[in-house]
Amino acid sequence: MLNRRSFFNHSLTASLAAFLGFTQCESPAQTENTAAATPSKSNPNSKAVTPAIIATWPHKEATGPAMDVIQEGRSALDAVEACARIVEADPMDQSVGYGGLPDAAGNVTLDACIMSADGKAGAVTYLQHIKHPISVARKVMEETIHVMLSGEGALQFALEQGFEKEDMLTPKAKEKWEKWKAENKGAPAKANIDQHDTIGVLAIDKDGNMSGACTTSGMAYKVPGRVGDSPIIGAGLYVDNEVGGACATGVGELVMTTLGSFLVVELMRQGKTPQEACEAAVQRIADRHLKEGDDLQVGFIAMNKKGEHGAYSILNGFSYTLHQDDQNEIHEATFMMMNPNQE
């Protein structure tokens, strides 16, 4: 017999499962291979537009192959996952995946999320020992009734899904962490404008459908346990296939407390261009949280359903990569300049 609580849980689970589009008896094994290559599904409401990809920071090495995925006729979701995986595997990128700088205790802890054109999302936070958190996030989206898994549970889920346990701390990252520890005598890291190469990426496929992904090792030398904006749907990433998408990079605490990417998308829904929406979101952060002289960086990128894009940051130095009309190029974002002392 179902008591009140188990009835509630049962109905909640059943409704969630229905909302997420699969039945409870469907086992992970049955759905395991659905993540591999999803053909782009036609959205009857979306007009075919030119495919486009926009990513935070200079990541041409990742947006190029991601555009190939779209040109093969695969979905924006496949493209953003492919894009994120390239950066996650790059030991030279010290803000993402393998090679990412650790927390104050020397552990590399990873945050990621993914959002598809049908409004579904998956996320992992505080995930250790797994090279591709973005693919684990996609598995969470496609093979569970949940949106977010964290820490040990996320790791167990990843292992069950066949991901390998690996050491994420490269010798270079370890050396930097040891130097930081010696110089800072263990004091927590100050949020600063350095070491931001987190990748947030948005793509439009040949059917005009949009998806997005965001993946990071978070703020370098963070307090152990800290999770930033990047895996939070609406903060580090938001996609609404009727309107467009947005991603954030920089000091996550400023983005989380303003739900920045959701704000950008909602402003586009109200009629702002992607550029105007990014500027308004940065202004909101400045109004709420900043004073002159602060060295805190946040940057937003946005793209609407027409393929128009925008990018804006608090401080100078934020760049983004745009792959559109056969051009794969890095651009400098315009910025607000809160700190008059900044070059």
Ligand code: SD4
């Ligand atoms: C965080 N927003 O964890 C991330 C850091 C980042 O480029 O974007 N780095 O706060």
